[in-house]
Amino acid sequence: MSPRRADTGGRIDRLKTIRFTFDGIAYTGHGGDTLASALLANGVTLLGRSFKYHRPRGLLSAGVEEPNALVTVLKGEVREPNIPATMVEIHDGLLAVSQNRFPSLAWDIHAVNQLGGKLLSAGFYYKTFMGPVVGPLKGTRFWMFCEHFIRRAAGLGSAGSAKDPARYERMNAFCDVLVVGSGPAGLMAAKAAADQGARVILADLEPHFGGSANWSGETIDGAWATDWVRRTVAQLAARDNVRLLPRTTVWGYYDNNTLAALERVSDHKEQPAKGEPRHRYWAIRAGSVVLATGAFERPLVFPGNDRPGVMLAHAAERYANEFGVLPGQRVVLFTNNDSAYRSALALKQAGAAIVAIVDVRPQPSAEMSALAGETEAELLSGHAVVATEGGKALSGLKVQRFDMVAGVLSGDARSVHADCLLMSGGWSPTIHLASQAGAKAEWSAARQAFLPPKPTQKWIGAGAFTGSFSTVEAIAEGRAAGLAAAGGTAAPAALPSVEAIPGDPDPAPVFEIRASGKSFVDFQHDVTAEDVRLAHREGFVSVEHLKRYTTLGMATDQGKSSNVPGLAIMAEALGKPIPDVGTTRFRPPFAPVSIGSLAAERFGDLKPERLTPMHDWHLANGATMYSAGLWYRPMIYGLSGETVEQAYVREAKATRESAGIVDVSTLGKIAVQGPDAATFLDRVYTNMFSTLAVGKARYGLMLREDGFAFDDGTTWRLGEQDFLMTTTTANAGRVMQHLEYFLDVVWPELKVHVTSVTDEWAGAAIGGPKARQILAACVTGTAVDNATLPFMGIVHGEIAGVPVMVCRLSFSGEMAFEVYSGAGHGTHVWEALIEAGKPFGLVTYGLEALGTMRIEKGHVTGAEIDGRTTARDLHLDWMLSKKKPFIGSAMMDREGLVASDRLDLVGLIALDNRPLNGGAHIVEEIDEANPRGSIGHITACCYSPALGKHIALALVKGGKARHGTRAHVSDPLRNRFGPVEIVSNHFYDPEGTRMHG
Amino acid sequence: MLITCPYCGPRDVIEFTYQGDGNRERPDPVSQNFEAWNAYVYDRLNPAGDHNEIWQHSGGCRAHLRVVRNTLTHEISSVAFVRGDHGSAARSKAEDKP
Secondary structure, eight states: OOOEEOSSOSSOEEEEEEEEEETTEEEEEEETOBHHHHHHHTTOOOOEEOTTTOOEEOOOOSSTTOOSOEEEEEETTEEEEEEEGGGOBOOTTEEEEEOSOSBOSSSBGGGGGGTTTTTTSTTHHHHHOSOOSSSTTTTSSHHHHHHHHHHHHSOOOOOOOSOOOOOEEEEEEEEEEEEEOOSHHHHHHHHHHHHTTOOEEEEOSSSSTTGGGGTSOOEETTEEHHHHHHHHHHHHHTOTTEEEETTEEEEEEEGGGEEEEEEEOSTTSSSOOTTOOSEEEEEEEEEEEEEOOOEEEOOOBOBTTTSTTEEEHHHHHHHHHHHOEESOSEEEEEESSSHHHHHHHHHHHHTOEEEEEEESSSSOOHHHHHHHHHTTOEEEETEEEEEEEOSSSOOEEEEEEEETTTTEEEEEEEEEEOSEEEEEOOEEEOOHHHHHTTOOOEEETTTTEEEOOOOSSSEEEOGGGGTOOSHHHHHHHHHHHHHHHTTOOOOOSOOOOEEOOOOOSOOOSOOBOOOSSOBEEETTTTEEHHHHHHHHHTTOOSHHHHHHHHOTTOSTTTTTTTHHHHHHHHHHHHTSOHHHHOOOOOOSOSSOOOHHHHHTTOOSOOOOOBOOTTHHHHHHTTEEEEEETTEEEEEEEOOTTOOHHHHHHHHHHHHHHTEEEEEOTTSEEEEEESTTHHHHHHHHBSSOOTTOOTTBEEEEEEEOTTSSEEEEEEEEEEETTEEEEEEOTTTHHHHHHHHHHIIIIIOTTSOOEEEEOGGGEEEEEEESTTHHHHHHHHEESSOOSTTTSOTTBEEEEEETTEEEEEEOOOSSSSSEEEEEEEGGGHHHHHHHHHHHHGGGTEEEOOHHHHHHHHHHHTOOOTTTSSSSOOTTTTTOGGGOOSSSOOTTTTTTTOGGGSOTTSEEEEEEEETTOOOOOTTOEEESSOOSSSOOOEEEEEEEEEEETTTTEEEEEEEEETGGGGTTOEEEEEETTTTEEEEEEEEOSOOSOTTOHHHHO | OEEEETTTEEEEGGGOEEEEETTOOOOOTTOOOHHHHHHHHHOOOOOSSEEEEEEEOTTTTOOEEEEEEETTTOOEEEEEETTOOTHHHHHHHHHHOO
8 A cells, every 4th residue: 555646635736737757757746746745646655865874764744844855856957956855846847866875765775874873873973083093094094085985875965066057036125014924823914914004025935825724624714724815815915015925935034124035936837937037035124024934743753753654744634635645545643742633634534544543641632532533543542652664665563552751661562554654743833033033942841842932023923833833823813913013903803713623732741752773853864862862971961062963953954853852852861851951043044045046146247347437448449458456457558469578568668768658547536625634634644744835746655553554645735725635546445434434433523524536537647758748749728847847746737628637746757747637538638648649659558567667666556565564664764754643653663563674675686587476485595395484575576678677576574684685586386486686676767867857 | 234324224234334343542642652552453342232333334425323232132222423413403404494
């Protein structure tokens, strides 16, 4: 005998046939089937092999808590492992395979692990694979070699390596009331809140709303509960203020009532609709939340409780009532509470024979005895199941007299023939989200369960979630919760009436029947009751340690069915009540979440691009672009056939011989304005700015509060109270934030306003012996001679009809000018400059040539101002004013910051005439075999056309004192070793005669 | 986590930049008291409970805010402009209107 499809019943569309494949065999199912229900209807009871012992396993449950029947779903090249078969909706062409078996599910060679059960007890891996500490394998990687095979033998499904072609989406949603769970409580809450006009989101992880009403067999308001659900959902769907999210698991509860949910949009379809994502990640900000997440039924722990055919009682009820599938023909129930009697009746009505109801309680109530009579089952009260029989499917079980107070078995074991054993160990409210929201669960001795804590965030519980397991209570609590969440008051209207089978919600405090044989607590991680006791004997007294040592509750199901039984067994071993042993805090996610949904659209290159006003011109004129932070800047303007080095050497050389122009629009620019602007700059910079004349610029250096160098740049005094500060490209944002912090927090009395104007100005730096002539040829409205425009002077004029601001300053070391115009005129002015420069041999140059010329001049950039260097290290101590305090002045003279062996800036010349590498170490004595003894490193390097040599800037220990001495570069990674000469960082024109002209 | 900016209203924490412990006091700029400077630059309170913090609404109005946040629950009990109440001038103007 085996499971089969009943002729009637359930919400299965028997007219619709769906073809799917499991482990290479073709099966059919019906519309509305899950993979679990369809396989069960086909008589397939063996769905997986267990994690450690490779024991045959079948379905334990019918929902998200399923620990056994994990499958891998294949879609094209993509494989998604570890999905409970109970959560897979079948569709035509569905391909699924079982896991953790070799070569096949029925014949798995690792099943021999069962024979070595004692060896594979808790902590087996920790104890055995420490790595040999003595013997010939000591210090070898032998244990890593073993680990490879162990990991193959013990485990879950394997992840695919193919690129996931599916699309994922992220949605932000806002609502007044989020209702999680759509059983009678959730539906009532959603309806009550919606009636108050609140914006409501109703989410349920199942494809169909209704929760227990879909299979309880009860009547609500005189109709089948399923009809009541249909009607209520239709009413909700018709409302504008309600959003229904089926197939949506709310998996995280975060601060400020922010919840995370995963909607499985198209997993259940053969092909997603056009534009439809596979999964959608919802970030929901809810005014308040109604938690109506129900409860999970607990297994009982007894020998052989994992054999295929042993199932949770309500799960069988669900398969029968919701899917029209009978999980067996001859059914035995094993229970410590009343709810299993209803399950027995449901299966009886669906056509199964109920052989016996085994109840650990000595005297079930008269109502339950009557129910047992109705099912024509033998009622074995004060009994327990002590063994199960059969191979890959259940064939029978053994029952023995049991005293639940003493926990003692007595009398002879009696055999019962059955193909299905349904167990019920009581119910645990699904309090995961409430636990995530912050508070600790409270143990209820009556319910033998952890009940939700007092809310620490804005949520209200309803129904089984609160430990109110009856539908009558769920409906009343649901409506009250929905009303309260929406800020309404109790409605006078009558509540829907419920006709339900009665039952006491409190189970007997029995979790385990101790008899010989493996009794499983955590089915997915193969943790037995004996493993828990072993952990106790070995001294693991904290529940957190117990979890880690035995791995109880740490599988993909996160112990949804095993946490409480595990805790109860531990409590018994410790001789403590359960609440004293404690429970662990639940953490997100409630159920596994696809990584794709978390990333959603945010993959690939996510950075915004910042383009200068002249960007298109650069592209049109042969520039090779280079990304610098978010900016794109020309690297070189290469001629055909030129290498990068040839290009930058040509550009730099031409600039020093005639003139070159470079786009400097990316420099950070901050307008510093107000009556106290000069005072502010005196505090921010190490040097004086209050003494700077209007119409002049000055180079400035900033330190951090801790005395290290922070940024440098020129600041121009455009008016008495009006400065334009420039920063390095990379530090623009940080400098802005630094200035804002000091103005807001430290010196709120200063009347200064700072504005980022980086994007308002286009900048072009034109330098070289002919630069002034070029400017003279195109600038109108001002002279540009030495008297009008001296070094660091500023003039205003026009180029090609556009107002420009010209400042004479130099980064290249040549006579140079920075020409600023409004960003919108950038290309216009740039083109005018290019045109004016043609007769003078003006070249455009990129970052490579810019870098080359700055290295030749020994100027510092972010490579040297790296957060570890001081002004003195960079030989900028001449900029440290002694006349005033400034940011960093109090800390910059600390012992460690003025030590003589600090790394300081030097120049290097390669004596072997070969290129140097950035990051290479400098050593006194070379030792290629055993590189060591670094005295510093290279920060920037290039071939210098001006010197005809390979040169570099470097930070070297006591560098200044080493000028004129020899050292070596040691770069084992790139195998570059060789002699260098340490020189001053000012390689070229150290007196500055060229720029001063 | 949401921070209610006095200008912009409740906004997600990603719009803000944490700017550190709000209890620090910068010594007098000319002070040579090295201990005081060292404490200012390096010492930070790390309470389990209410903490006085500086946050910048860097993705919004860019004002620096003094936020009292419970480090255990992320509950925010007060938010104010570090610089004083910018809104006071605007509000009194509004009140002047008939």
